[in-house]
Amino acid sequence: MKPLKIKVIENKELHIKWDDDVETTNELKTLRRLCPCATCSEQRINQSSSFIPLYFEDQIKIEKIFAVGSYAVGIAWKDGHNTGIYEFPLLRQIALASNLIK
Ligand SMILES: [Zn+2]
DSSP states (O other): OOEEEEEEETTTEEEEEETTSOEEEEEHHHHHHTOOSHHHHHHHHHSOTTOOOOOOGGGSSEEEEEEETTTEEEEEETTSOOOEEEEHHHHHHHHHHHHHHO
């Protein structure tokens, strides 16, 4: 399972076409909220269930996307946060989960 094509749409959504014919769309703010880096993961653990995520524009806009080995993509956000490495299965999971919620 690998992305064939990764596209950022209007700096709001990340669209991925996968090699098994699946296409997923992730909202950038969802990706930022679920940033898998150690710092963000720890913050999420400490948040109460009533926490409402609020973001500045720069935190949910992508500056750059880069390949990490052949298993993940890294996202550098405009606010300078760039330690989030999103493994392919995670991107699929997030897209699937948010589609179910909609
Ligand atoms: Zn993070």
